[in-house]
Amino acid sequence: MLGYILKRAISLTVSLCLASIIIFSVVEIAPGDPASFMLGINAQEDTIAALRAELGLDQDKLSRYFSWVSGMIKGDFGTSYTYRSPVSDMIKERIWVSLPLALYALLISTFIAFPAGIYAATQRGKAGDAAVMGATQFGIAIPNFWFAMILVVIFALKLRWFSAGGFVEWENGILLSLKSLTLPAIALALPQASILSRVMRSALIETLSEDYIRTARAKGFGKKAVIWRHALRNALIPVLTIIGLQFSFLMAGAIIIEQVFFLPGLGRLVFQAITQRDLIVVESVVMLLVFAVITVNFIVDVAYAVVDPRLRRRV
C-alpha cells in the first residue's frame, strides 16, 4: 500500500513539474511584451526597459521560472503587473466566489441527477426512462452561457426575482450572496446534471444486473429495498468519480458564466489577466487550477486503492 502511494506521489510530483514547465513555456512564447502592453504604443524604449527591470522581466527565463515555482511553493505567487498587488491576495479574494459557486452548482446538479437517474434506471425501457434520457440529451446540448442569458431574461429582467449580474459580498449576508450565485449556479449545473443523470442511470442498471442483487431478490427483498439497500451504494462509485471530475471542471469551467454574470471569480480574473497581458496572474491561476485537478485525481486514486485492493496491483 505504502509503495503504491509512493509511486502515485512521484507521478503527481512529475506531473506538477511538467505542468508548470508547459504553462510557463506557453506564456513565454506568446507574442506581446507585458511592459510594452502596459505602457501603450507611444511608450519610450527606456521607459519600457525600466518597467521590464521593475517587473523582473529582464532576467533570463530559467531564473524567472525557478523564482516563480519556488515562490509558489512558499505561497508567494508574485505581484500582478496590472494591479500591482500580490497575486495570492487576488486569488484568495476571488476564490470565495468561485469555490462556493462550484459547490452550489455541484449541489444543484446532484439534487437533480440522483432522482432523475434512479427513476430512469427503475423505469428502464419505459416512457419515464425515455423522457429523462430525452431531457438529458437536451441538457447536454444547451450551451451553458446561452442558458444563462435565458435565465437572466426570465428571472432577472421579466420576473425580477434575481439580479441580472454582480455579486453581493459575504459580509452583506450569506443569503444575499447565495441569491446572487443562484442563476449562475443553475446555468452551470444544467449540463453537469444531465451528464450525472446518465452516469447514475447506467451505473444503477449495471449494478441491478449483478448476481448479488438477484440473490437479494430471491431472499424476498422488495424491489425498492434492493435498490436502496444494495444497488444504490454500489452504483455510487462511478457516480462519485464523475462528481469529483465535475468539481474540477466547475472551478475552471465557470470562466464564461462568470463573464455573463459579471462575477468577480477566478475565471473572470484569469480572463481579464489574459486580455491585459498580466502574465504572472495567468500563470499562477492556471497552475493553481491544474494543481487542484491533479491533486483531486491523486486523492481519488489513493482512496480507491484503500477501498479496493485490486486497483493497487494494476499500477
Place this chain on the structure above:
Amino acid sequence: MKNNSLILGGLLSALVVIAALVSFLWVPFDITQLSIPDKLQTPNEVHWLGTDHFGRDILSMIMIGARTSLAVAILAVGIGFFIGVPLGLAAATKKNSLLDETIMRTNDLIFAFPSLVIAILITALFGAGAMNAIIAIGIFNIPVFARVSRGAALSLWQKEFILAARVSGKSDLRISAEHIFPNIANLLIVQGTIQFSLGILAEAGLSYVGLGTQPPVPSWGRMLADSQTMVSFAPHLAIIPGSAIIVTVLGLNLMGDGLRDLLDPRVRRSRE
C-alpha cells in the same frame, strides 16, 4: 429506440450540413449589406428568422454561421484524430514500454489542464481567430483519440487473427494499419461524433467571449454575444442562434448514440 436516435440525429445533423453547404451557393440576403431601417425585425414573411441590430437577415447569418461552426469543429476533430490515433496505436503496439508510458502520461497531463481556460489562453495570446480556436480545441481532442484507440487496440492485439498476422511476418506498423485500425474504426467514428459536438460548443463559447471567429464572418457564438444587450426587447436575437447550436449538438449526440448502438453489439445487447 436505437434506430430512432440515429434517424433523428441524422436528420438534424443533415439539416445543419445542408444549410452550411447551400450557403456557399445561395443565402436569402447579402449579409455584408447593412439596412438600418430593417433592424430588429421579428420573424416575418420576408425575413423568416427576423433581422439583427444592423438589419441583416438572421437566416442568412445562421446559414453562414453553420459553415463556420462545422468547419472549426471538423478541423479540430481532424487534429485530434490524425495525431491522437497514431499515438494511441503506437502506445498499444509497445504496451508498458517507455513509449507507451510517455504517451499515456502526457495524455493524463493534458487532461489535467482546464481545457476552456487553455483554449482562451491560446486564442488570447496568439491572436483571436478561427485558426487558433481550431488549434486550441484540437489539442484537447488528441488525448481523447489516443486513449480510445489505445484501449481498443490493446484488446485486439490479444486476438488470434493478429497473432496469425504476426506469424506471417507482418511488422507492427503494418498490423496496426491493416488490421487494428479497420477494426477500431467504428469506435473512432462514434468518438469523433461526440468530439465534433463538443467542438461546436467550444467554438461557440470562444466566439461568445470574442476569441473565436472574428467579424465580419458570422458565427453563432458571436451572434449570441451581440444579442446580449438587446435580449430583453429582441429575444429572437438570442433564441435563434442558441437553437441552432442546440439542434446541431443534439443531432450529433443522438447520431453518436445511435451509431454506437448500431456498431457495438455489446452496447446493443446491454440496452435490449
